Amino acid sequence: MHTAHDREARRLDTLVELDILDTPRELAFDRLTSLCRKMFRVPMSTLTFIDGHRQWFKASDGLDLRETDRRPAPCNVTITLDEPLVVADMLRDARFADNMFVRGAPFVRFYAGAQLKLSGAVIGSLCAIDTRPRDDFGAEATSMLVDLAEIAVDELKLRNLSMQDALTGCSSRRAFRGEGERLTALATRHISPLSCAVLDVDHFKQVNDTYGHAVGDMVLGAVAAAARGALRGSDLIGRLGGEEFGILLPHTKLDQAMGVLEKVRAAVAATRIETPAGTIGVTCSLGGAMLSPGNCFDDMLRNADLAMYGAKQAGRNQALAWVDRAPSIAPTARRVFKAGTISFNAGHSTIDCTVRGLSRDTATIEVLSTSGIPDQFKLAIATDALSRACRITAKADNRIEVAFT
Structure with missing residues (x-):
């Protein structure tokens, strides 16, 4: 008998394997929420995944949010059920009558959610949402919503085969991780140096909020092109998340890597992006780390990530190196x-x-x-x-x- 804790652990393990959280918007999923809105004549539709603390929208149509707290989310109830959750009037359902998303924005009155099932786990849901009660969402509509949710799952499986990020032309996150693990194994076997870096665009949310996502996409494309131009032929850049990139630097010690990263930082800072909103410039923060004896690829990437956060805290627009001064006192998590x-x-x-x-x-x-x-x-x-x-x-x-x- 599986306990709730077992189910939750399995669900999160499946999400990790899928590697979907905090990835950029993708047209295939945007089309699904758009289709969902049109088919069911609702003002809002989301493709939702739930981790330990939040619901995160891979796609959302009619709702200008990327994530919210997990606890009040109707989808948080949906993932505990075996069958789709359809609530004709949220105010008349004791589970949701006092819900913050019902009483306040986005004022949800009708909700229909079909589970996204993968490897025996429910990882999220596809939802149709209305601001008025609906008593016309019957068995046929529910069946259609389930079909759309299954199409979403099929698309998720196909997505994992993709090796390239469509927007920037960089390696996909999965391809970057695969290459990182391969290079780590080679570096360990041949006792050769390997470094990696994490690059994050500074104040990117501000760019999106000020100019819109289309301009934000142009900025990301320009940052990726500037970084690629400053890297060497043997280096690899991949898109890890929305505005976050990973860089692999084979046969490179940390001091050499930091020299390359400084060139990348300068190239990004010097880039001027022509957009419909005018000329825009951005900067980036970078963290670099070198593979230590006994460490795996994830350890090195995490150290680079921590160094990048250090660069952010130190004022942004700089590259910082990870230095592991006391491994016995502070073991790598x-x-x-x-x-x-x-x-x-x-x-x-x-x-x-x-x-x-x-x-x-x-x-x-x-x-x-x-x-x-x-x-x-x-x-x-x-x-x-x-x-x-x-x-x-x-x-x-x-x-x-x-x-x-």
């Missing part, structure tokens, strides 16, 4: 993907989180927002039966690094 809960105020205040890194003494946590979280709190991971007191050692954007006390 293993990469995990677990649902967690932050609690404080003697347990009266709780916040959902996703644990992305874990060692004996530390954890890396993602939350919707770091504001309001005190410097010390308790972290619980139900699947590991773990509950530890923590103190924050670093935070940036939606990420927190903690040490167990």
